[in-house]
Amino acid sequence: MSTLALAFDLGGTELRGALVERSGDVAARVSAPTLAGAGSEAVIGQIIALADRLLKEHPQAKVIGIGMCAPGPLDPKAGIVIGPPTLAGWHNVPLIDILSRQFGLPVRLENDANAAALGEWRFGAGRGAGSLVFVTVSTGIGGGVVADGHIYHGRRGLAAEIGHMTITGEGDRCFCGNVGCFEAVASGTALGRRATRLTKPGDNSLLRRLSNDGDVSARHVVEAARAGDATARELVEAEARWLGIGFTNLLHLYSPDLIVMGGGLANGFDLLAPGIRATVDERAMQAYRDVPIVPAELGDRAGLVGAASLILWEGEPGTALAMVQDEETKAGGLSGAREASHG
Amino acid sequence: MSTLALAFDLGGTELRGALVERSGDVAARVSAPTLAGAGSEAVIGQIIALADRLLKEHPQAKVIGIGMCAPGPLDPKAGIVIGPPTLAGWHNVPLIDILSRQFGLPVRLENDANAAALGEWRFGAGRGAGSLVFVTVSTGIGGGVVADGHIYHGRRGLAAEIGHMTITGEGDRCFCGNVGCFEAVASGTALGRRATRLTKPGDNSLLRRLSNDGDVSARHVVEAARAGDATARELVEAEARWLGIGFTNLLHLYSPDLIVMGGGLANGFDLLAPGIRATVDERAMQAYRDVPIVPAELGDRAGLVGAASLILWEGEPGTALAMVQDEETKAGGLSGAREASHG
The missing domain is CATH 3.30.420.40 (ATPase, nucleotide binding domain)
Structure with a gap:
């Protein structure tokens, strides 16, 4: 071994x-x-x-x-x-x-979101990217930024607390006390809450049938939308819009080569993707619109392998990055970044 | 020489x-x-x-x-x-x-905001800080992030487009086409526009007297607030709240050691500071609340000296940073960062 x-x-x-x-x-x-x-x-x-x-x-x-x-x-x-x-x-x-x-x-x-970002960058959906923002959307929203081969830490390692980025003045109060946090309007919890409000126990809606007339969760919404349920499709549409607004901010702020979406809600990525993309195309400035937004590949393994890489790849910015940088120097631009394969 | x-x-x-x-x-x-x-x-x-x-x-x-x-x-x-x-x-x-x-x-x-960020970090209000976010608030809002001794560039150098971070669903449409951009609600232009709407030519308000009954600008608001005018004070209060919401996002996203505010509206920094601080204290998570927010020191010289430093200090992350990093290694934390002086 x-x-x-x-x-x-x-x-x-x-x-x-x-x-x-x-x-x-x-x-x-x-x-x-x-x-x-x-x-x-x-x-x-x-x-x-x-x-x-x-x-x-x-x-x-x-x-x-x-x-x-x-x-x-x-x-x-x-x-x-x-x-x-x-x-x-x-x-x-x-x-x-x-x-x-x-x-x-x-x-x-x-922290777990940073480790997952690193895992996806080294071994998953972000292989070969010069930089990425990893967004985990489940109970809450967390994130991690990898740039120049390293996690972007900031003071005390507290950067990329993206769930508590204010993106609106409306919606339910976040557990942190504010109104308008990305997490409060776009997490799986927020989606489930909207679905629960829109339906009633015993109303025979597909959402309530899936939840056995209990509170509806994000997973139920994705399942119902996949089955073609109109209410669930509308909920997914609204959810994709909130995600798109948040992702557009992340593009403007970090200008990554790639956004990777993980977390429980990534199970519905195929359903959410068109709405996310439409919102980004509508809201992001021109120069940011061609940045790929892709689902995570490692599932619940991302944090583990990212954490392991802190030991196994310590101090190594990664072959892929070196390749990208060489190409940049040659080409005078970053256009080749997405094509570079992970060495 | x-x-x-x-x-x-x-x-x-x-x-x-x-x-x-x-x-x-x-x-x-x-x-x-x-x-x-x-x-x-x-x-x-x-x-x-x-x-x-x-x-x-x-x-x-x-x-x-x-x-x-x-x-x-x-x-x-x-x-x-x-x-x-x-x-x-x-x-x-x-x-x-x-x-x-x-x-x-x-x-x-x-780009000019990045150069100013670098100028303030090397020679101005950010001397000795390990990292900073520079925010310029005037006609629009721009920004630059310095971390680990370098400008945080992102793909194509497009990171820190903070003026087009969505922070609300209300307010006037931004020139970029969106509603809710930080710039659209918190720039000097936005402040002037609010003041213009709140008053009328010939109403004998201090704001209109200062503007000779033309459109009121942010500078007139600051001048009137300084003279104790109640309407202007309320406008400054609202402006400080928008700035505080945006700055809180910047703390959560970049976790800098310091935020430096420059641009034309920094002339009113002393008036805005209490409201900015109150909003950050209310909205930022506990661990970010002690980050200093200070006015820029270099005025319109920041971009020039920052641009010059790209030549004069090329490849040098700066003495101050090296000191901070040494201290971090020794102390196992970043607590000494703000005290380190620029060598």
């Missing part, structure tokens, strides 16, 4: 671990329901137990470090989980220190 | 040239009204004439290159002015090629 990284993706619901190869291939996977209410010590105990299990089951593995992603806010440089809303009892936990002392290995920490 | 750069700031109204020292000091200045309607050849003729004049008047100057800024959209890597709305007859003009052939010197090109 070649050189590997131990990788962990700590979510509010599930803790996932893997042994990841330099190619991005996952050699082994484990998982456990996160003891999210039990405080940081219990969860760190889970991480250690899963790591021990992976190492024991793969004694021949040459593990050179641990790459870890967790919900923000967290400080990747300091290695500290500041206090994610989905994990009770975590307050400024020095996770890198704790794990590197436990295992005697280098440990790198990144 | 030490090593110098020739610098030019090509605006729609005025063309300014200077000899700039490595310290950022301006050794000599010239200017001319831009022949904005006469096409690119005429304006390039003006640039050459001003350059010749500066070189002739300072025969002892050791000029090592030409740094130039111009309105966007432009491609800084390719050295091409794509087609600024304020300059008639400019369409994909290879300005770097033309000027380097003319003078036999290296030429660098940057």
Whole structure:
């Protein structure tokens, strides 16, 4: 077995671990329901137990470090989980220190959206792109920006908090307290909420039949739209418009070579894409309109392999990028960026 | 005389040239009204004439290159002015090629907001900051981001088009065709327009007296607010709120160490600051609220000295940044960034 990284993706619901190869291939996977209410010590105990299990089951593995992603806010440089809303009892936990002392290995920490951005850039939908913005649309909206081969961190690693970008003055109040956050109008939660309001238990609508007369979720909307339900199609149309407004802002602000959409709602990407594209074509300035918007390729593996790459590809901006930059220098422009393949 | 750069700031109204020292000091200045309607050849003729004049008047100057800024959209890597709305007859003009052939010197090109961001970072309000977002608020709103010692360019140098970030669904239609652009609600033009609508010629309001019963401008609003006029104070309050909403987005998206506000409306910064701060404190997530928002220091010199620094400091991320990064490594955090002085 070649050189590997131990990788962990700590979510509010599930803790996932893997042994990841330099190619991005996952050699082994484990998982456990996160003891999210039990405080940081219990969860760190889970991480250690899963790591021990992976190492024991793969004694021949040459593990050179641990790459870890967790919900923000967290400080990747300091290695500290500041206090994610989905994990009770975590307050400024020095996770890198704790794990590197436990295992005697280098440990790198990144927030989950940034790790997924890196994973998609190295191994998924963003292979060969010079830069990308990754947007995850599910319960909330998160994002990560890769530019010049590195995550764009900003102060304390807090850049790309795109879910709380104000894009309108209307809609429901966001959990953060504001009105108009991208997340509050365009997340899967927002879509489900609109669908729930538009229907009633017992109204025999397809949406309520799919939800067994409970609250309608984004998944139900996508399923109903796929079946041709008119209400669901309208909801998808409105959702695509909000996503298009937000994506247009991301184009104007970061000017990436590519936008990659992941998260649960990416399951409906094919349905959303025409509306997103129409909105971007209507709202983005001319020079930004030809930027591809594509679905993520790695699904729930993106964070794990992105976190692993922090160990396996540390300090390497990536072959693809070097190629793109060479081509830029030659051609005096970035036109070749999308065509460059990942070396 | 030490090593110098020739610098030019090509605006729609005025063309300014200077000899700039490595310290950022301006050794000599010239200017001319831009022949904005006469096409690119005429304006390039003006640039050459001003350059010749500066070189002739300072025969002892050791000029090592030409740094130039111009309105966007432009491609800084390719050295091409794509087609600024304020300059008639400019369409994909290879300005770097033309000027380097003319003078036999290296030429660098940057859009004006980016150059000003770099100028403020090296020599002005952003000295010592690891990263900053520069926002220029005047007729429109433009911006530039400096991170890790370099301008954040994105694809084709088009990042930080912050004036066309959608922040609301209301207000007048922007010249770009959308409703809700930051520029359309928060520029000096938008403020003047609101003031003009709120008053009438001959109503004896202070705003109309200052404007001689013509359209009220942002400058009149600031002047009247300074004199204690209640209507003007309310207009300033509303303006500060729009700026605060936009600045909060910039904090969430770029997580800079500092926001620097320049442009004509920065003349009213002291009046706007409390409202901007209150809005940011209300809307930004906790971790972003302590980021300083400060007025620009270099006025209309920012673009010139920033453009010059592309020649004089090429490839050097700057002493200050190196210091900050050393301190980060030592302290495991960015807390010392604002205190680091510019070496």
